[in-house]
Structures are given as structure tokens and as C-alpha cells.
Amino acid sequence: MPMEPFALPKAFDEMHGKDGLRACFAGVARWLDGTGHEALGLKRREAELLFRRIGITFAVYGEGGDPERLIPFDLIPRILGQGEWQRLARGLEQRVRALNLFLKDVYGKRDIIRAGKIPVSLILGNATYRPIMEGFTPPRGVYTHIAGIDVVRTAPDEFFVLEDNCRTPSGVSYMLENREAMMRLFPELFAMHRVAPVGHYPEELLETLKSVAPERCQGTPRVVLLTPGAYNSAYYEHCFLADEMGVEAVEGADLFVRDDIVYMRTTNGPQRVDVIYRRIDDEYLDPEAFLPDSMLGVAGLMRAYRAGNVALANAPGAGIADDKAIYPYVPDMVRFYLSEEPLLANVPTYLCERDADRAYVLEHMHELVVKLTHGSGGYGMLVGPHSTRQEREDFAARIRAKPSEYIAQPTLALSTVPTLVEAGIAPRHVDLRPFVLTGKEVRIVPGGLTRVALRDGSLVVNSSQGGGTKDTWVLEDDGPTGTGQPQSPSQSQSQSSGFQSQSQSQRQGS
Amino acid sequence: MLSRTADSLFWLGRYTERAGNVARGLTVAARMAGLTHRDEEWRSLLVATGADEGYFAKHDEATREAVLHHLILDPDNSSGLLPSIEAARRNARQVRAALTVDMWEAINDTWNEARRIAPDALTVDGLAPFLDWVKARSLLFYGAASDTMLRDEAWRFTHMGTMLERGDNTARLLDVRHTMLAKQPEAEGSAVDYMQWQAVLRSVSAQRAYQWLYHTRLQPNLVAELLILRPELPRSMIACYRRVDQTLDALANAAGGRRGECHRLAGELHAKLKFGRIETIMDGGLHEFLTECIDRNVALGECIASFYLTH
Structure with a gap:
């Protein structure tokens, strides 16, 4: 297949590397060489049908057109070797441990503030700080049970954390469905590679949730998933995860609180609920504690929570740990709480409310990415190298008016992975969102959600901004088996049967 | 659920x-x-x-x-x-x-x-x-x-809704034509009466069923009996309320015997139809009988709701 010339020669391509084809991609490179553009086009249409039929859509509001869209799915997988994944996973675990300790500390003793590591104003003055969480420790001291850490890469051994998502990170259903689709479309590729499975994520999630049930909970904890309902953009994911875990997806009106105990209304009468995996934002959780006119939440939920009768995952107030103004301090948190050097680096970040930082940002806007401190989803940002003079002037004025609302980071040469485009195959920028589960222990399913910026040269991977996704493979070794020769029958047989049992076990839960 | x-x-x-x-x-x-x-x-x-x-x-x-x-x-x-x-x-x-x-x-x-x-x-x-x-x-x-x-709870609630609605519908269809049906069985009906009786049967797809069961020209009391008391006819009131009663029983049994007023009401309505005789019903007034059934159906629906659906 013809390859487009690489648009950004600076960027590290995960398949082709700097010194030729990288080992983990050898099998896929051979496969692409042997597969025509038409054959791939057919597979792409087949994949689209598959996704439409299952109904995996993402709602995009406020732009006109069809609000229920498919997230474009790219057929070429993004592949990580076992060694590089292990290094990344250790860094992720370390970071999330530190974030949880930080949350316990800021709602408790506040050692880190007294030690002068983080200014108190950044915490107490922060809109995501929840005073109601003070003087109370949730079960096992865990606050962010499900964390999505967005990671970007610039070289074989250079990973940076772009942002932490400690509240209600979404996207894990795409990780699971992308794998299902790939296994159906390309069984021969899986026979050629030892790909670490991801299908057990719902089980790991359920174990994690059960492990943080309130101490006084007797027997097997009853877990539910609390969703805002069918109009939420991630509703498909809520139902999918609830189904896979075998728990109810409930709405606020399905729950009520009596004597500080949470019940679910069932045909068998009220049933006590022990753990709530909530996919509703803090402000809407409980009209008694937060927004009084919320129709989505459950009155009295926070009372029940503080009384130790129900667990909430993630904990209210966990957002203080992923706030962009707090982000620059995460490496210090790792040092402070764990007495370790951070394994994963931050992207250097300029806080516009600091005078020196602001001066630098205003001077260098053409080479920086400017973001809203509290924004998300890729909205309201300026990508300096791709901006016009007018856009830069607009942003400069906004920064001067409200400096604390903006941060800036250098534009990184994000790594690329070959991606199917109109003209053939071309490199496109990617990021990675691994999901880190924390309960009794930390669990990470190998891989995560790879998002890809489908437009040539674009660095914005958010699905709301025209990004797509790829299946993310973590190999059990550092490269595919076989060396271009046909494999011996026995070998390929045992491997493909291994994947069969894997796909079967994934379907059991549904 | x-x-x-x-x-x-x-x-x-x-x-x-x-x-x-x-x-x-x-x-x-x-x-x-x-x-x-x-x-x-x-x-x-x-x-x-x-x-x-x-x-x-x-x-x-x-x-x-x-x-x-x-x-x-x-x-x-x-x-x-x-x-x-x-x-x-x-x-x-x-x-x-x-x-x-x-x-x-x-x-x-x-x-x-x-x-x-x-x-x-x-x-x-x-x-x-x-x-x-x-x-x-x-x-x-x-x-x-x-x-x-699957014959689980989801089926039972769907089915119960269908049967409750169907039983109610049959009772109402009969009730609007009750004056035509209240005539003496031996009286020759006018052509219009005859068409009325036929219309009732037709609306529940039961013209043939009548002939199979009774082998006789249309008689108002038999039409009423077929639609109220004959369990063989799937849209008769007894057939519908029997299913409602059985379904509520199955729900209760699956839930360790948990029962409420809806179970009693459904059993009572079922029994009334099961042991009823058409002569007695006609003597007491068809309209009065049907009105009572329709009222009880409403009450039953409310009790099912408060016990299972909207508590």
C-alpha cells in the first residue's frame, strides 16, 4: 500500500521508529504489505456495520446534524511491547497511588500544605474542592477508584502525562468493543501475536468496587451503576458496563435514602445498596448537599455516605486531584507521599496566574498550547503553531483578563501510528488513556484507549473534535512470533484456541 | 428487577x-x-x-x-x-x-x-x-x-400488562352493547340485533369459535358466556384474568412468597369468573356485572403498580 510522506518528520512514529521498523509492529507491517487498499476498505465497512448494529455511539451536542455519531474506528492497531508497557504501568500505578494519598491528605490533615509544597489558595479556592468531604475517610482511604491517565509519547522511552482524570473518566467501553471488533475482523492477526487480553476489565472493575464496600456491609456487597440516563453522551457505556458486571444501571429516581441507608426500588421491594459506581458529576449527586434543583441525584446520599452506609466511586471531591492548576504539582506529590522519584513525567506547564509564567506564555504563544484551567474535551484551546495571528491576539486578551483560567504547555511532537486514510496509510498523532483501578489493590488492564487525531497534522484527539480510536495491543512479549515464515500448524492452533476461549469468557458476562 | x-x-x-x-x-x-x-x-x-x-x-x-x-x-x-x-x-x-x-x-x-x-x-x-x-x-x-x-420477571410483567389490558377491553366491548345482549335467549333478534352480536364476536376474532363451541345460531346469552366465562377463548375475560392471576402467583413464588393486595384482588376476580354462571350474571344485570369487573380491573392495576412498580 502507498504510504503518504510523513507530515511531521520530527514526530516519532511507533511503527517505523528512527532506525527502521520496530519489533512489536513487525507482524502488522507484514500484514499491511500483503493486504490491498480495497480489502482494508471492505473490512472498514464491515467494522462500521458492526458498531452501528451494536449501537456504540457517542452523543455530540450543539453542532447540528446527527447527535448520535459513531466514533471513527481505525483498523490498524497501536502496539506496545511488554517491556515498554511494564515501565509505563509502574509509572501509572505510582502516580495514582500518589493522587489518592493527596486526596486523603487535602480532606484530612493537609500535611502537604503545611509542608509548603502546594499553595493553600489553589486548594481551598478551587471550584472542585468539596468541603463536605472534610474530616471523613472513605473505605480503604480510596478516592479515585477509576482513574484515566492521559499519556502521550515523544520517543521510545519518553512518555508524558498530559492530564489526569480522577472523576468519572469514560471511554473504557471503546477499549473493550474495539478489541471485540478486531478479533472478529482479523483472527489471523491474533494468531500471529500474543496480545494481552482486556476482556476481563468488567470483572476487575466489579472486584475493585466490591473491595471498597463499607466495612459494616454484611455478605456480598450490592453494587449499582448510577447514570444520568439516556440523554447522557456516555449512556451506552453505562449500560454496557452494568450489563458486563451483571449489576443494575439505576437512575436517581430508582434510589432513595431512609435512615441514612440507600435503597433501590425493585419489584421485590426496597433493596439495600452498598456500593454506587456513579457516572454523575459531583454537583448533581445529592440535592441536599449540592445543587438543590438536581433531578438526577438522590436526596440524602451524602448523609448515607458520611454515615458509612454506602460507598461512592469515585469519591465526591476527587476532582481537586485532576484540576489543571494542581497538575504541575503531581510530581512533587509522588516525592512527598511515596518518597520516590516520579517514573512518569509531566508536560512542562505554565500557570498564567504566575507573573513570570504569563509573561513567557504571552511571548511564546505561537509555539504553545493554551488551555482552560478547568476545561475538558478539547474545547476552548489554542494550538499555537496552527493558530492565526488574530486567534493568538484573542487568546492573549483573554489571558490578560482572567489569567487564572489559563495554562499553557509546549506543543509536543506527539508520536504517530500508521492510520487508514482516504489516500492509503498515513501517520497520525495518538495518545493513550489507560484505566487504573484502585481498591484493595491497584489493577491495570494492559493497554487502554488509544485516540487518534484523524486530520492530517492535527494534535487534538478528542472524540468531540473529530478524533477516532484504535485497538491498543500490549504484547505478552516484545515482538510477534514467527519471522515472516508461515507458522507451524501446531503453534498457530494452540494460539488461536487461546483467543477463542478469551472471546468466550468475554461474552459470558453479557 | x-x-x-x-x-x-x-x-x-x-x-x-x-x-x-x-x-x-x-x-x-x-x-x-x-x-x-x-x-x-x-x-x-x-x-x-x-x-x-x-x-x-x-x-x-x-x-x-x-x-x-x-x-x-x-x-x-x-x-x-x-x-x-x-x-x-x-x-x-x-x-x-x-x-x-x-x-x-x-x-x-x-x-x-x-x-x-x-x-x-x-x-x-x-x-x-x-x-x-x-x-x-x-x-x-x-x-x-x-x-x-425468557420466562423470567421481564416476561411476566410484559405478559401481565398485555392480559390486564385485553381482559379490560373485552369487558368494555361487551358493555357498550349490553342492551342488545340482555334480550331473552328464545326471542328472535331483529336483523340489527343479529349484526350487533356478530360485531361483538368479530371484534375478538371469535365468530368461528362460537360456531365450534355452540353449533347454533347466535344467541345473546351464549355470546356473553363465550366472551366472559369460556376459558377456551384466549380473549375471554376468564382467560385473561386467569393469566393475570397465574402470573402474579409466579411473581410471588419467585420472590419467596411475597404477596399483597393485588394478589388477593386478582384471585378474587379470577374466582368470580371461574365459578360464575351466565344465567346468574344475566339475571343480576349484565351491565352491572361488567361495570363491576371494569372497576375491579382499575383497582387491580393500581394495586399492581403500588406493590411492584411505583412504590
């Missing part, structure tokens, strides 16, 4: 059945109006479907065009045909994960198509094909449900 889920399934069952019943009622009324040239038929149908109050708030007379519009299209008539299909589909969408693919497709396709073709029903040539289509779609949905659903 979540009460909200059970509630949606229950109403899904009721509304799909209701749409089919309105179509059956309209088919017969249109035929009768054509034969007798009386607008009284349209008035009877409004009463039978409980839509008379809403209708006469807007109209002075029961004319063909206005009644068809009210019973098929009018969004203000929540018991109308199209609003029932819309309500069924809305409930189905709420609990899509609890439905089988066949059920979902049956109701979703019906909804999509009905919105498109319903306006044709108001034309002279369009009415009969449209009503036949709706009847077929409601049979398809029922078939999809009974052939593809």
Missing part, C-alpha cells in the same frame, strides 16, 4: 395490546356503520375505548371523520391508536436491554411505519388496510414476546 424497568415492561404490554384493540374496535365500528348507516356506532366505540369524555369536550356530534381522527391520530387522546404505539415504543426504548431483538424490532418498525402511514387511515380506501396492518403488527409483537423472551 428495578421497579422502573418492570413499570416500562408492564406498560409496553398494555400499550401494544391497546393499539391492537383500538384497531379491532374501529374495524367493527366501520363495518357496522356501513351496514346500519347509524352514527351511533361511532359513539359506542368512543364509550368502549373510554375516549368519549375527551372527544365530546371538543366535538358536539360523533361523526366518522372526527371519531377516526380522535381515535387514530389525536395526540391528546392517550388511548388512541398512534399515541398508544408511541407510548409503547417509548417504554420499549427505556428498557431496550430487557427486550429481545425481535421484540425491539417489532415495536420500533411499527412505530416508524405507523407515523408515516397513519394519515392515510382517514381516507375511505385507506382505513381497512391500515387497521389490518395494525392488528397484524400487534400480533407480531405478541408473538415475538411469547416466542423469544
Whole structure:
């Protein structure tokens, strides 16, 4: 297949590397060489049908057109070797441990503030700080049970954390469905590679949730998933995860609180609920504690929570740990709480409310990415190298008016992975969102959600901004088996049967 | 099961059945109006479907065009045909994960198509094909449900909704023609009476069933007996309330024997029909008997709701 010339020669391509084809991609490179553009086009249409039929859509509001869209799915997988994944996973675990300790500390003793590591104003003055969480420790001291850490890469051994998502990170259903689709479309590729499975994520999630049930909970904890309902953009994911875990997806009106105990209304009468995996934002959780006119939440939920009768995952107030103004301090948190050097680096970040930082940002806007401190989803940002003079002037004025609302980071040469485009195959920028589960222990399913910026040269991977996704493979070794020769029958047989049992076990839960 | 889920399934069952019943009622009324040239038929149908109050708030007379519009299209008539299909589909969408693919497709396709073709029903040539289509779609949905659903709680709530609605419908159909049915069995009916009795049978697809069971010309007390007391007829009141009673029992047994007022009421209504005799019912007054059944059906629906669905 013809390859487009690489648009950004600076960027590290995960398949082709700097010194030729990288080992983990050898099998896929051979496969692409042997597969025509038409054959791939057919597979792409087949994949689209598959996704439409299952109904995996993402709602995009406020732009006109069809609000229920498919997230474009790219057929070429993004592949990580076992060694590089292990290094990344250790860094992720370390970071999330530190974030949880930080949350316990800021709602408790506040050692880190007294030690002068983080200014108190950044915490107490922060809109995501929840005073109601003070003087109370949730079960096992865990606050962010499900964390999505967005990671970007610039070289074989250079990973940076772009942002932490400690509240209600979404996207894990795409990780699971992308794998299902790939296994159906390309069984021969899986026979050629030892790909670490991801299908057990719902089980790991359920174990994690059960492990943080309130101490006084007797027997097997009853877990539910609390969703805002069918109009939420991630509703498909809520139902999918609830189904896979075998728990109810409930709405606020399905729950009520009596004597500080949470019940679910069932045909068998009220049933006590022990753990709530909530996919509703803090402000809407409980009209008694937060927004009084919320129709989505459950009155009295926070009372029940503080009384130790129900667990909430993630904990209210966990957002203080992923706030962009707090982000620059995460490496210090790792040092402070764990007495370790951070394994994963931050992207250097300029806080516009600091005078020196602001001066630098205003001077260098053409080479920086400017973001809203509290924004998300890729909205309201300026990508300096791709901006016009007018856009830069607009942003400069906004920064001067409200400096604390903006941060800036250098534009990184994000790594690329070959991606199917109109003209053939071309490199496109990617990021990675691994999901880190924390309960009794930390669990990470190998891989995560790879998002890809489908437009040539674009660095914005958010699905709301025209990004797509790829299946993310973590190999059990550092490269595919076989060396271009046909494999011996026995070998390929045992491997493909291994994947069969894997796909079967994934379907059991549904 | 979540009460909200059970509630949606229950109403899904009721509304799909209701749409089919309105179509059956309209088919017969249109035929009768054509034969007798009386607008009284349209008035009877409004009463039978409980839509008379809403209708006469807007109209002075029961004319063909206005009644068809009210019973098929009018969004203000929540018991109308199209609003029932819309309500069924809305409930189905709420609990899509609890439905089988066949059920979902049956109701979703019906909804999509009905919105498109319903306006044709108001034309002279369009009415009969449209009503036949709706009847077929409601049979398809029922078939999809009974052939593809696991016999678990989800099935029981859907089925109970269907049966409660169906039993109520049969009682109402009989009730609007109760004066014609209250005649002495030996009395020769007029041609109009005869058509009335036929119409009742036709509306529950029971003309042939009558002949198979009784082998005799139509007699009003036998028509009433067939529709009230004969368990062999799937749309008879006893057949429907027996299923409601059995289904509530199955729900209670699956929940460790948990029972409430709805179980008692359903058992009582079932027993009343099971041990009833048509002579006694006619002597005591058919209208009084049917009115009581309709009232009890309403009470039963409320008790099911408060025990299972909206507590």
C-alpha cells in the first residue's frame, strides 16, 4: 500500500521508529504489505456495520446534524511491547497511588500544605474542592477508584502525562468493543501475536468496587451503576458496563435514602445498596448537599455516605486531584507521599496566574498550547503553531483578563501510528488513556484507549473534535512470533484456541 | 428487577395490546356503520375505548371523520391508536436491554411505519388496510414476546400488562352493547340485533369459535358466556384474568412468597369468573356485572403498580 510522506518528520512514529521498523509492529507491517487498499476498505465497512448494529455511539451536542455519531474506528492497531508497557504501568500505578494519598491528605490533615509544597489558595479556592468531604475517610482511604491517565509519547522511552482524570473518566467501553471488533475482523492477526487480553476489565472493575464496600456491609456487597440516563453522551457505556458486571444501571429516581441507608426500588421491594459506581458529576449527586434543583441525584446520599452506609466511586471531591492548576504539582506529590522519584513525567506547564509564567506564555504563544484551567474535551484551546495571528491576539486578551483560567504547555511532537486514510496509510498523532483501578489493590488492564487525531497534522484527539480510536495491543512479549515464515500448524492452533476461549469468557458476562 | 424497568415492561404490554384493540374496535365500528348507516356506532366505540369524555369536550356530534381522527391520530387522546404505539415504543426504548431483538424490532418498525402511514387511515380506501396492518403488527409483537423472551420477571410483567389490558377491553366491548345482549335467549333478534352480536364476536376474532363451541345460531346469552366465562377463548375475560392471576402467583413464588393486595384482588376476580354462571350474571344485570369487573380491573392495576412498580 502507498504510504503518504510523513507530515511531521520530527514526530516519532511507533511503527517505523528512527532506525527502521520496530519489533512489536513487525507482524502488522507484514500484514499491511500483503493486504490491498480495497480489502482494508471492505473490512472498514464491515467494522462500521458492526458498531452501528451494536449501537456504540457517542452523543455530540450543539453542532447540528446527527447527535448520535459513531466514533471513527481505525483498523490498524497501536502496539506496545511488554517491556515498554511494564515501565509505563509502574509509572501509572505510582502516580495514582500518589493522587489518592493527596486526596486523603487535602480532606484530612493537609500535611502537604503545611509542608509548603502546594499553595493553600489553589486548594481551598478551587471550584472542585468539596468541603463536605472534610474530616471523613472513605473505605480503604480510596478516592479515585477509576482513574484515566492521559499519556502521550515523544520517543521510545519518553512518555508524558498530559492530564489526569480522577472523576468519572469514560471511554473504557471503546477499549473493550474495539478489541471485540478486531478479533472478529482479523483472527489471523491474533494468531500471529500474543496480545494481552482486556476482556476481563468488567470483572476487575466489579472486584475493585466490591473491595471498597463499607466495612459494616454484611455478605456480598450490592453494587449499582448510577447514570444520568439516556440523554447522557456516555449512556451506552453505562449500560454496557452494568450489563458486563451483571449489576443494575439505576437512575436517581430508582434510589432513595431512609435512615441514612440507600435503597433501590425493585419489584421485590426496597433493596439495600452498598456500593454506587456513579457516572454523575459531583454537583448533581445529592440535592441536599449540592445543587438543590438536581433531578438526577438522590436526596440524602451524602448523609448515607458520611454515615458509612454506602460507598461512592469515585469519591465526591476527587476532582481537586485532576484540576489543571494542581497538575504541575503531581510530581512533587509522588516525592512527598511515596518518597520516590516520579517514573512518569509531566508536560512542562505554565500557570498564567504566575507573573513570570504569563509573561513567557504571552511571548511564546505561537509555539504553545493554551488551555482552560478547568476545561475538558478539547474545547476552548489554542494550538499555537496552527493558530492565526488574530486567534493568538484573542487568546492573549483573554489571558490578560482572567489569567487564572489559563495554562499553557509546549506543543509536543506527539508520536504517530500508521492510520487508514482516504489516500492509503498515513501517520497520525495518538495518545493513550489507560484505566487504573484502585481498591484493595491497584489493577491495570494492559493497554487502554488509544485516540487518534484523524486530520492530517492535527494534535487534538478528542472524540468531540473529530478524533477516532484504535485497538491498543500490549504484547505478552516484545515482538510477534514467527519471522515472516508461515507458522507451524501446531503453534498457530494452540494460539488461536487461546483467543477463542478469551472471546468466550468475554461474552459470558453479557 | 428495578421497579422502573418492570413499570416500562408492564406498560409496553398494555400499550401494544391497546393499539391492537383500538384497531379491532374501529374495524367493527366501520363495518357496522356501513351496514346500519347509524352514527351511533361511532359513539359506542368512543364509550368502549373510554375516549368519549375527551372527544365530546371538543366535538358536539360523533361523526366518522372526527371519531377516526380522535381515535387514530389525536395526540391528546392517550388511548388512541398512534399515541398508544408511541407510548409503547417509548417504554420499549427505556428498557431496550430487557427486550429481545425481535421484540425491539417489532415495536420500533411499527412505530416508524405507523407515523408515516397513519394519515392515510382517514381516507375511505385507506382505513381497512391500515387497521389490518395494525392488528397484524400487534400480533407480531405478541408473538415475538411469547416466542423469544425468557420466562423470567421481564416476561411476566410484559405478559401481565398485555392480559390486564385485553381482559379490560373485552369487558368494555361487551358493555357498550349490553342492551342488545340482555334480550331473552328464545326471542328472535331483529336483523340489527343479529349484526350487533356478530360485531361483538368479530371484534375478538371469535365468530368461528362460537360456531365450534355452540353449533347454533347466535344467541345473546351464549355470546356473553363465550366472551366472559369460556376459558377456551384466549380473549375471554376468564382467560385473561386467569393469566393475570397465574402470573402474579409466579411473581410471588419467585420472590419467596411475597404477596399483597393485588394478589388477593386478582384471585378474587379470577374466582368470580371461574365459578360464575351466565344465567346468574344475566339475571343480576349484565351491565352491572361488567361495570363491576371494569372497576375491579382499575383497582387491580393500581394495586399492581403500588406493590411492584411505583412504590
